[in-house]
Amino acid sequence: MPMNDPRRTLAGAIRAGALLAALLECGAFGSAVAAAVTPSGAAPPLERLTGTVAAVDFRAGHVDLLTGVGHALRVRRVLLPAGLKVRVGAAESAPAVLAPGCVVRMECGHTRAGTVASKVTLLRTPGQREKP
Amino acid sequence: MRPAVQALLLLSLVNAVGATGACPPPTRPGEPLPGLTPAERERFEAGREVFERAFTPETGLGPLFNADACGECHEDPVAGGAGDEVELHVTALRPDGFCDPLAGKGGPVIQQAVTPALKAALGIESEPVPAEATARAARTAPDLFGFGLLDAVPERAILALADPEDRNHDGISGRPNRFVDGRLGRFGRKAFVPTLAEFNQGAFVIEQGITNPAVPTEESIGGEPIPPGVDPLPEPELDERDMNLTDDFVRFLAPPSPLPLDREGERGRIIFGTIGCGGCHVPSLRTGRHPVRALSEKTVFAYTDLLLHDMGPERADICLGEASPSEFRTEPLMGLRLMKSFLHDGKATTIEEAIRLHGGEAAAARKRFEKLPPERRAAVLRFLESL
Numbered sequence: 228m229p230m231n232d233p234r235r236t237l238a239g240a241i242r243a244g245a246l247l248a249a250l251l252e253c254g255a256f257g258s259a260v261a262a263a264v265t266p267s268g269a270a271p272p273l274e275r276l277t278g279t280v281a282a283v284d285f286r287a288g289h290v291d292l293l294t295g296v297g298h299a300l301r302v303r304r305v306l307l308p309a310g311l312k313v314r315v316g317a318a319e320s321a322p323a324v325l326a327p328g329c330v331v332r333m334e335c336g337h338t339r340a341g342t343v344a345s346k347v348t349l350l351r352t353p354g355q356r357e358k359p
Numbered sequence: 360m361r362p363a364v365q366a367l368l369l370l371s372l373v374n375a376v377g378a379t380g381a382c383p384p385p386t387r388p389g390e391p392l393p394g395l396t397p398a399e400r401e402r403f404e405a406g407r408e409v410f411e412r413a414f415t416p417e418t419g420l421g422p423l424f425n426a427d428a429c430g431e432c433h434e435d436p437v438a439g440g441a442g443d444e445v446e447l448h449v450t451a452l453r454p455d456g457f458c459d460p461l462a463g464k465g466g467p468v469i470q471q472a473v474t475p476a477l478k479a480a481l482g483i484e485s486e487p488v489p490a491e492a493t494a495r496a497a498r499t500a501p502d503l504f505g506f507g508l509l510d511a512v513p514e515r516a517i518l519a520l521a522d523p524e525d526r527n528h529d530g531i532s533g534r535p536n537r538f539v540d541g542r543l544g545r546f547g548r549k550a551f552v553p554t555l556a557e558f559n560q561g562a563f564v565i566e567q568g569i570t571n572p573a574v575p576t577e578e579s580i581g582g583e584p585i586p587p588g589v590d591p592l593p594e595p596e597l598d599e600r601d602m603n604l605t606d607d608f609v610r611f612l613a614p615p616s617p618l619p620l621d622r623e624g625e626r627g628r629i630i631f632g633t634i635g636c637g638g639c640h641v642p643s644l645r646t647g648r649h650p651v652r653a654l655s656e657k658t659v660f661a662y663t664d665l666l667l668h669d670m671g672p673e674r675a676d677i678c679l680g681e682a683s684p685s686e687f688r689t690e691p692l693m694g695l696r697l698m699k700s701f702l703h704d705g706k707a708t709t710i711e712e713a714i715r716l717h718g719g720e721a722a723a724a725r726k727r728f729e730k731l732p733p734e735r736r737a738a739v740l741r742f743l744e745s746l
Contacts, residue, residue, distance in 0.1 A: 277540040281459060293462060293539045297552050297561020299574045300462035300539065327457035330541040351541045353456065354681075 273336055280329045305335060306343045314348040328353025385616035388697055389437030392613045394653035406608025409601045411438050414567055419596025421568040422477035422589050423470035423486050423578055432500035439612045441698055442500035445705055449492035450677040458678035464489035464582040468565040480586040487581040496676035499705040505614030505693045508659040510555035511646035514543050520664040531638040531720050533666030536680045545665045548703040549679040550688035559606045571597040614693040618745040627742030630735055635724035639668050639689040662692035671718020695746040710743050
């Protein structure tokens with residue numbers, strides 16, 4: 228995208244708005260996660276991740292999420308706190324609905340234990356067909 | 360003359376006018392899009408400098424890399440063109456059907472060179488191939504001409520060409536690939552990457568080991584962290600200005616104007632359509648509205664649908680995203696006459712050989728090509744050699 232482009236200003240405004248919305252939205256849930264994970268109880272920094280689930284380990288309580296830019300791909304390990312629900316459309320499910328290949332959007336906080344999911348939305352299931 | 364033939368001739372005339380740019384002068388390889396503003400033209404020229412800049416370990420190169428400059432691979436016949444380098448990609452198709460790009464093990468791109476500091480630290484000369492890899496792929500460096508126009512094609516235009524269930528029973532069932540976040544992919548041989556900007560940002564890291572604001576972390580070394588002291592330059596190693604200039608250079612590269620068609624070539628262009636090649640190599644796409652006027656609402660004669668098609672088991676290599684090992688994006692044919700090797704792996708050395716290596720969904724069109732009388736086959740090749 229060119230420098231000093233009006234798109235950049237618009238994109239910046241959208242990003243700022245999204246960040247503000249995320250901060251407002253996550254305030255409530257973030258505090259619950261923070262209370263559970265961080266000893267201090269301070270609200271951890273928030274991060275939004277959208278990626279593909281590469282691996283799940285429900286016993287250990289984490290998923291490995293595939294993210295990245297172009298062909299520079301990265302794996303992020305995200306902890307799933309007990310009681311976390313996964314939003315699937317208008318419904319909520321247990322994290323067991325997550326499987327390798329699922330595309331998810333996560334809102335996460337950062338704690339000493341690592342990256343912790345506070346909200347998970349299932350966007351796409353493996354092999355989901357395009358609508359003709 | 361039958362009305363259908365008249366219509367085809369009229370269409371070919373319209374195409375020829377559009378493709379050769381009868382109004383604007385023809386564009387040669389490496390030239391910018393016609394209609395750029397002076398400021399855009401300035402960024403194109405400044406971006407070319409970054410594109411051709413040879414990096415060193417002191418300026419951020421490595422510690423793993425495939426080339427020290429974008430222009431080292433994209434060089435023939437000019438900056439932004441194709442290259443003779445062949446790189447290595449690996450992935451793992453797991454038993455549960457998930458395509459693992461082995462990102463945690465250094466994949467999917469396995470770098471073939473290391474800096475002296477990394478060699479001294481680990482004694483390696485290239486990145487190790489993960490043991491988990493189930494397939495390897497050779498990948499050539501394509502030319503980048505016209506990629507800005509492909510980036511500006513609206514998603515709905517691409518999706519409108521998809522026919523995953525082959526509902527029209529033509530034997531061709533193009534389907535889109537998806538990036539890890541679910542967005543429509545269109546760049547790369549497996550149509551994995553959604554945007555040109557992301558393709559360029561990722562390429563700096565995987566090809567040169569140059570971190571940038573969008574990708575501020577280096578590749579791992581087969582999944583292991585970089586040894587201390589081996590890559591001392593702070594991240595990002597390329598600033599936003601230079602990243603954006605490089606992106607502008609690639610985005611503003613014009614597709615080379617096709618050569619004027621003689622009667623034989625014109626005949627070949629029509630045969631190309633009638634034998635079914637145009638089912639995947641869709642002659643033209645239309646860009647949407649774009650802030651850059653030179654990219655806005657333009658017809659690009661790219662001869663691709665930017666969708667995945669099954670090319671048959673003999674061409675199969677790696678999976679990537681939702682693409683199976685045998686699925687590949689229809690390769691754009693802009694600048695085809697400038698290429699010295701063909702197909703995603705460079706296996707074919709001539710256009711005719713490339714056609715004969717088409718399988719899967721393309722097998723029927725290939726067979727029709729092979730059954731053509733020699734003079735009609737020659738006409739098709741004459742047309743393709745004009746692109």
